[in-house]
Amino acid sequence: MIRPIxxxxxxxxxxxxxxxxxxxxxxxxxxxxxDKSDDAVAALDITKVKVKNKKHVVVIRASVPGLxxxxxxxxxxxxxxxxxxxxxxxxxxxRAEGRWMPVTFMDLKSEDIMxxxxxxxxSFGKKSVTVRIPQRxxxxxxxxxxxxxxxxxxxxxxxxxxxxxTSGPDAQFDVYPTIAxxxxxxxxxxR
Numbered sequence: 262m263i264r265p266i267x268x269x270x271x272x273x274x275x276x277x278x279x280x281x282x283x284x285x286x287x288x289x290x291x292x293x294x295x296d297k298s299d300d301a302v303a304a305l306d307i308t309k310v311k312v313k314n315k316k317h318v319v320v321i322r323a324s325v326p327g328l329x330x331x332x333x334x335x336x337x338x339x340x341x342x343x344x345x346x347x348x349x350x351x352x353x354x355x356r357a358e359g360r361w362m363p364v365t366f367m368d369l370k371s372e373d374i375m376x377x378x379x380x381x382x383x384s385f386g387k388k389s390v391t392v393r394i395p396q397r398x399x400x401x402x403x404x405x406x407x408x409x410x411x412x413x414x415x416x417x418x419x420x421x422x423x424x425x426x427t428s429g430p431d432a433q434f435d436v437y438p439t440i441a442x443x444x445x446x447x448x449x450x451x452r
Contacts, residue, residue, distance in 0.1 A: 290314050292449045294437065301435035303327030305412045310437045312449045314406050318380075319399065321392040323410045323437065330385045334415040334433075338383075338392045341445055343404035346370065350399060352392060354383040356415060366398060407445035411436045 293311045300306065309324040321338055335355035342348050349369040355362050366378035378398035384391050390412065396402045414433035438444055 290450055290452045292447070294446055296435070296437045300429065301412075301432040302332070302414065304329035304332040305414055305433070305435045307410060307412060307435045307437050310408070310410055310446065312406070312408055312446065314449045314451050315396075316452050317396055319394045319396065319402075319406055319408075321394075321408055321410060323390045323392075323412070324388060325390060325412065326388050328385070328388050328390070332414050332416075333385075333390075334413050336383050336390055336392070337411040337413075338394075339409040339445060340394065340399065341407045342399055342402045343406070343448065344400060344402060348400055350394070352378075352381055352383065352394060366394075403451055405448040405450050407448055409437065409443075409445045 291311065291313045293309060295309050296307045298306060298308050304327055305325065306327060307323045307325055311322045311324070313320040319340065333356070335353060337351065337353040340350045340352070342350075351367040351369060352364060353367075354364045364381055364383055366376055366381050367374050368376045376398075378395065380393070380395040381398060382393050384393075390410075392410075399406075412435050416433050434440070438446060
């Protein structure tokens with residue numbers, strides 16, 4: 262009789278541990294989203310976006326297996342927080358006249374759209390682009406966030422501004438979650 266009770270107790274403890282770990286707030290602050298592959302040229306094709314909504318910073322990493330920084334013309338990230346009024350922000354870094362311009366940070370619901378944000382950065386890894394935005398630049402955010410990420414190539418001459426943008430293996434841009442709407446990722450909880 263003692264053995265079945267001990268087995269039951271160990272099993273219950275294991276279930277409680279699994280449920281506790283998967284439901285803990287620490288596990289809720291990071292989410293990974295997949296993006297359709299082959300919807301842009303390989304150098305710009307985002308396949309995965311990982312978002313960490315940490316205490317002092319939001320970190321967004323876009324995985325691009327065939328990343329070729331020489332072919333990238335710019336990176337743009339949109340962020341919406343769950344704070345009152347759903348504030349929206351944008352961060353971008355573009356190449357102009359053959360060189361990378363400084364990162365620009367915008368508060369899209371502010372009178373002064375271009376704002377200063379010390380500590381924001383966009384960096385390139387071997388197979389990823391990482392964006393870092395301090396929470397203080399997001400109105401001292403302590404809420405969930407939604408994001409959108411776009412990479413575009415240097416050969417944007419081939420993309421006609423008047424035409425509806427379409428994705429495909431020859432597209433000179435890639436957008437997560439989609440170019441077809443201004444939708445953002447699902448919410449990523451704070452911490």
